[in-house]
Amino acid sequence: MSLRSIALALVTGSVLALTACGGGDTAAESPTCPDGKIRFGVEPFEDPARLTPAAQKLGDALSQKLQCPVEVQVTQEYSAEVLAMQNGKLDIAIFGPLGYVFASQRADAEAVASFANADRNLSTYTAGIWVPKDSDITSVQQLRGRSLALGSVGSTSGDALPRKALADTGIPEKDVKIDYAGGHPEALLALTNGQVEAAEINSQQLASATAGGTFDPSRFRQIWSSAPIPNDPITVRGDMDPAFKQAVKDALLNLDPATVGEIGALLDVSPPGPLVPVDRGTYQPLFDLAASLKLTEGDV
Template sequence: MNKTLVKRFGIGVALAMLVALCVASSGCLDSKAKPSDEETVGTLKIGLIPTEDQIEMLKKFGPVQEYLETELGMKIETFTATDYTSVIEAMRADKIDVAFFGPFSYVLAAEQAEAEAIVTGGTEAGDVATYHSCIVTHPDSGITCIEDLLNNSSEITFSFVDPASTSGNLIPRGYLLSVGVDPDTDFKTCMFAGGHDASGLAVKSGNVDAGAIYDIGYNRLIESGAATPDDLIVIWTSDPIPKSPIAVRGDLDPALKKRIQQAFVDMPEKDPEVMKAFESKWEKNEMYVAIDDSTYEYVRVIGKSLGYI
């Protein structure tokens, strides 16, 4: 691995670059669009990445779907997939028009399917909100701190989330590599659980010694009673990562893309109950802010440095 890139994007995860990119983000929507899309697309198809149980995801998204149908005057169909790659492929094949991606799966979708980021979670100040990647372990593993995991790597069984997950693979993998541990060769075994909840529960059950999970997923397991802080012990937390984007197909009509963007930005004011329900059950966003692709440039740089792009 390039040592300069590791030094720049390993442990620190390029926080200064993140801040600069957040400031530079805007809602501009350049597109090679088909002018007739807004008139011909009577049904808007939305894809969701697998952060938790698929049936539960669709149930939680219901109020947002109803809100969007009202705001856009269109029928909405929502789909979930078993992995991140399936959502990317669905957009590439024009099977979905809008998708909720993670930062890294979005970068891959932009490269492979010409996806365009339009909004992400924001703060009351109008800034891009952030979240964190975590590494967790269970009390019977004998691991009490990150040094225990690093110093005994050959004995460790480890769970990542999905190859295209930011907080469930890219960021924790980049950290481990930056401190001299190659998960694929230095851990006893290494697996992908398929979802954040699944990764956390694999650790809790003792199927693996440690694993990656994002902080929102960790908190969701604790709040639901599926786990306790004694079951899942956080031994490492990343620097801030920009919240997950909502992206559209690049060839949608520009006016339709703008309407979709505005519908999310307006959600807290136009239907605060929907936003509150969505905030409390999904990504815990207080509001949405307009963005563009540049918000995730540093994620793209890390992905390239690790050979994923």
């Protein structure tokens, strides 16, 4: 099935919505509180049982800063989050780097902040492909005719970068048995359960699963790693009031590191620092990646 077909099939996915309490009776009158609440989307990069409370903590803190209730929505698919912002159903959102590319194109999403370490340096992560330790696969070139679990359509490290690795070695995608597992945790489980011969595991999921005891790196071997990827941007929808966009940016950049540390830990940011400013230029390599794979707005 084509990337476009899969993405279109997924956009009907629902979201898990939680409302962060904050603001007051006058919140709806504030220019920083459109329609009496702020709708905050989060991409599904981690098990919802872990991601939802971490995202909720960030939403609660933002609610207090802006004196406006923040509704946190963890989407079921990457494509659903992009379309939600395009359709005006999200005011701000955390996107994967590639998701931001499409959100920029489709909803004029503006990157304003991302996760940093304690030295205030923007954090990064890497995509990876792993196989069992005793596998005869030692390189990407040997994936021809083998099964490979990828995460989700539209994911930077769980879809685009592994596919770019195949393209760079001259292997047509049709020559690899690609299985979209539904997310990073699911791709990892497909490998550990012996359902596939190789799987994408990015450095964030590796750290999270290893710490959680669901993955033993000594039993597996990494055969490929990407260059460092700038961590996920927090974005504001482009058609929001300029005063609102500035208020959101100021609030995010002045949050206590402890507030963002829980969700930052799921992005392998340790020790956590404050959020730091980013912009479109920060993610130019991802725009270039989309161009090299000939991905367009219609692919998500």
